[in-house]
Amino acid sequence: xxxxAVATCGEAVANVFDGATIMIGGFGEPGVPGRxxxxxxxxxxxxxxxxxxxxxxxDFALAGLFKDGRVRKLIASFPNYPxxxxxxxxxxxxxxxxELVPQGTLIERIRAAGAGIGGFYTRTAVGTExxxxxxxxxxxxxQYVFEAPLHADFALLKADxxxxxxxxxxxxxxxxxxxxxxxxxxxxxxxxxKLVPVGxxxxxxxxxxxxxxxxxxxxxxxxxxxxxxxxxxxT
Amino acid sequence: xxxTRDGIAYRVACDLPDGAxxxxxxxxPFLITSYLAEDREIFIHSENGILGVGPVAARGQEDPDxxxxxxxxxxxxxxxxxxxxxxxxxxxxxxxxxxxVIGAIEVAANGDLANWRVPGQKVxxxxxxxxxxxxxxxxxxxxxxxxxxxxxxxxxxxxxxLTASACVKRIYTDMALIEVTPEGLIxxxxxPGIAPAAVEKATAAPLRVAKDCREMxxxxxxxxxxLRQ
Numbered sequence: 001x002x003x004x005a006v007a008t009c010g011e012a013v014a015n016v017f018d019g020a021t022i023m024i025g026g027f028g029e030p031g032v033p034g035r036x037x038x039x040x041x042x043x044x045x046x047x048x049x050x051x052x053x054x055x056x057x058x059d060f061a062l063a064g065l066f067k068d069g070r071v072r073k074l075i076a077s078f079p080n081y082p083x084x085x086x087x088x089x090x091x092x093x094x095x096x097x098x099e100l101v102p103q104g105t106l107i108e109r110i111r112a113a114g115a116g117i118g119g120f121y122t123r124t125a126v127g128t129e130x131x132x133x134x135x136x137x138x139x140x141x142x143q144y145v146f147e148a149p150l151h152a153d154f155a156l157l158k159a160d161x162x163x164x165x166x167x168x169x170x171x172x173x174x175x176x177x178x179x180x181x182x183x184x185x186x187x188x189x190x191x192x193x194k195l196v197p198v199g200x201x202x203x204x205x206x207x208x209x210x211x212x213x214x215x216x217x218x219x220x221x222x223x224x225x226x227x228x229x230x231x232x233x234x235t
Numbered sequence: 236x237x238x239t240r241d242g243i244a245y246r247v248a249c250d251l252p253d254g255a256x257x258x259x260x261x262x263x264p265f266l267i268t269s270y271l272a273e274d275r276e277i278f279i280h281s282e283n284g285i286l287g288v289g290p291v292a293a294r295g296q297e298d299p300d301x302x303x304x305x306x307x308x309x310x311x312x313x314x315x316x317x318x319x320x321x322x323x324x325x326x327x328x329x330x331x332x333x334x335x336v337i338g339a340i341e342v343a344a345n346g347d348l349a350n351w352r353v354p355g356q357k358v359x360x361x362x363x364x365x366x367x368x369x370x371x372x373x374x375x376x377x378x379x380x381x382x383x384x385x386x387x388x389x390x391x392x393x394x395x396x397l398t399a400s401a402c403v404k405r406i407y408t409d410m411a412l413i414e415v416t417p418e419g420l421i422x423x424x425x426x427p428g429i430a431p432a433a434v435e436k437a438t439a440a441p442l443r444v445a446k447d448c449r450e451m452x453x454x455x456x457x458x459x460x461x462l463r464q
Contacts, residue, residue, distance in 0.1 A: 027283040027320070028306040030299065080360030088358050100359055103282065104324035104366030111321045123369040124328065127400045130361065160300075172300040172317050176283050179319045207319075221299075 004166040004216050005195055009039035012189045012215045016040060016154055019072075021049040023110065023155040023185055024062060025178035028054070031170065033158040033191045034222025037061040040156070046070045051110070051152055053103065053177060055079035055087035060224050066090050075150070077103040102130060105147050107180055113149035114183025114212075121146055155185035159208065159216075162192040163199075166213030167206045175207060182212040189215045236428040237409040242453050242462035243377050245270040247336055247407050249452070250375075251277055258282065258327065258367055260337035261305045263377040267336060270457070278312075280332055282363045284323045287315025304363070327363065328370040335371040337364065339378045339403075341393045344440035346403040346415040348376070349395035361398075368399035380408035380437050387439035389413070389420070410434050412451065419443060424451045427463060 006012050013036060016022065022040075026032030041064050048071050055076060056062030065071050066086035074096060079087055090096035101109065102124050112120055121144035125131040135146040157178045159168035168190055170178060182188050190208075195218040238246065244266035251257055251267070253275040259265050268290065271277050279288040281303040288303055289310035297308035311317075326332050341349040348368055351361045368374060381387055389406060406413040411434045412424035422431055422444045431444045453462050 027304075028302050030283075030302055076360075078360040078362040080356075080358040084358075091358055098358075100361055102361050102365040103320075103363040104328050104370075107320040107324055108328075122328065124366045126369070128365060128397045130365065172298065173281075173283050173285060173302055174300045175317060175319045177320050180321050 003164045004210070004213060005164050006215050006217055009035050009191065009217050009219060010042060012036060012217050013040045013043050013156070015187070016043060016045040018045050019047045020045060020153040021051065021151075023152040023177075023181040024050060024052040025155070025157045025176065025181050026052070027173065027176040029057075029225045030172065031158045031174040031176045031178050032061065032222075032225055033156045034061040034225045035219045036156045036189060036191050036217070037065065038222065041065060041068060041070070047072045049073045049075065051075045051150060053077050053106065054081070055084035057083045059086055061222060063087065066096060069095065071096050073097040073099065075099045075101060075106070077101055077106050100130060106150070107177060109147055109150035110177070110180050110184045113151040114180060117149060119146055119148045150184065152181075152185040153187065155181040155188045157182055157188065157190040159190050159192045161194045161196050161201060162190060162213075162216045163196050163201055163210070164216075165198055166190075166210030166216060167201050168192065168208035168210075168213060168216075169201060169205055170207050179208045182208045187215075188213050189217070191217050191219050193221065194218065236426060236463045238426050238451070238453060239409070239461055239464050241266055241269070241457075241460045242426075243407050243409055245457060245462050246412065246451055246453050247375060247377050248272070251275070251334060253277070255334050256280060256286070256326075256332045258332050258335040258371060260335070260367075262338045264336040264338060265305060267377075269460075280323075280326060281309075282323050282327065282367075284318045284320055285309075285311070285315065286318075286326070287312045289315070324363070324366055327366050330370055330372060332371050334373040334375065335367050336375045336377050337367060339376040339388065340395050342376055342389050342403050342406055343393045344389075344391055344420055346401045347393050348374075348398045348403050349393040350398050352396045354395060364398050368402045373404055374402050375405045375407060376403050377407045380410040380434070387437055389438045389440050391440045410437060413438075413442065421445050422448050424449055426451055427453065
C-alpha cells in the first residue's frame, strides 16, 4: 500500500542534509510552506542552497533560515523588497551569495529539470548583465541566451488538499511555483491543509499527480502567513 | 498643466482595446485598473498565475490565497482563470498577451528599456521585467517625464543596466505621449496646456513633433480623482 502521509513536519524534513539544495514554493505569501520551513529551522541542516522567487518576510519561515545563518546561496528573481531584511543583512555582509534569475527563466529552468530537458534558449536577458558569460545563439535571426536546467535535492511545497498517494490540489494563487517544483527535486515534501481519502479528489481537478510527491503532512497554515493585513504592516 | 499619476493611467487606459490581454506593472500601471472603459472586455494578467484580475478586495473580504504580483489582495472577474508559473510565463514569453504597461527608470531613443536596477542599489531584483520586455508586443511605458530632481528620463542611450533592447513602443508621461518608431521618437500628444517645445526641453533624446500633434483628451477630474495638476 502506498502511504505518503507522515505525522509531523519534523518527520518529513528529517533527512535534509548539510549542503542540500532546496526548492521552496510560493509567491508572496500564497503557496509558501511555512510549517515545513519552520521544521527545517528546528532540524538544523545548514550551508543550504535555496531556490525561491523571493527572500521571505521579516524573521520567520524562509527569512528565519537567513536569520539563523543557514543559507549559503539564494537563487531568486525578486529578493529586494523591504520585508526581505533577514536576507539583505546576510547578503550585504557577504555571508549569503545571490544568483539573480529572471522570473520566467527561473520557472523554465525548474520545468526543464523536471521534464528531463538539458536546458533551453530564451530571448529573456539578451544584451543585459544577467546574460553575461552565457552562450548566445542566433535562431531565425534573433539572439537567444542558453539557460541550464535547475534541479534540487529537496522541494518543500504548500498545497490545499491531498490524498495518501500524494495527489495535490491548490487554491487560486497558491499554485505558482509549487506544481513545477514538484517535478524537479529528488525528494518532494508537501504540507497540505486537508488530507482526503483516495478517490475524493476528482481526477480532472488534480494539479500535481502523486507520482511526483514523496511525503505529505496535514497541518494548518503557519499563523504568520496568509493573514490579510494592511500594506503598512506587511512591508 | 501636467497629468497626475492617475491622469497618466487614465490616458493609457483609453488606448487599451476591447479584447486586450494586459500585464500591468507596479506603480502607475497598476492604477490603470481604475480607468478601464466599461464597454470593453479587457483581461488583466498577473504573472504569479492569474488572468482576469478584478478590483482590489474590500477590507475584510480578502482571500488569503488571492494576490496579484504586487501582493495586493485582489478579486477575480467572471471568466478569470488561475494557473501555474510556467503557464503564466508561457503567456508572457510566448507573445500571447497583447499589451504590457510598465514603469521605467530610463527609456532610450531606440526603445531600449532600463527599469530594474538603479546605480548604487545594494540588493538587485529583476522579477518578471526582462521576460515581459522581450515577450509582449505592445510594450508601453507609463512614468513621469523627468526624475524628481528634474533630470530627463528619455535619453539618447540608457545609462542604467538594460532590461531589454529596442522593446518599448510608446511612452506615456505626465507631459506627453511619445511613440517609438524605427525613425526615432515622435511626439504624438501633449498634456493640456503643455507646449511641444516644453516636452522637447524635458527630453534628452531627439524628438520629432508629429504634424498632427494634439492635446490629450484627459478631464480635470474623473470619479472624484484629480487627473491634472
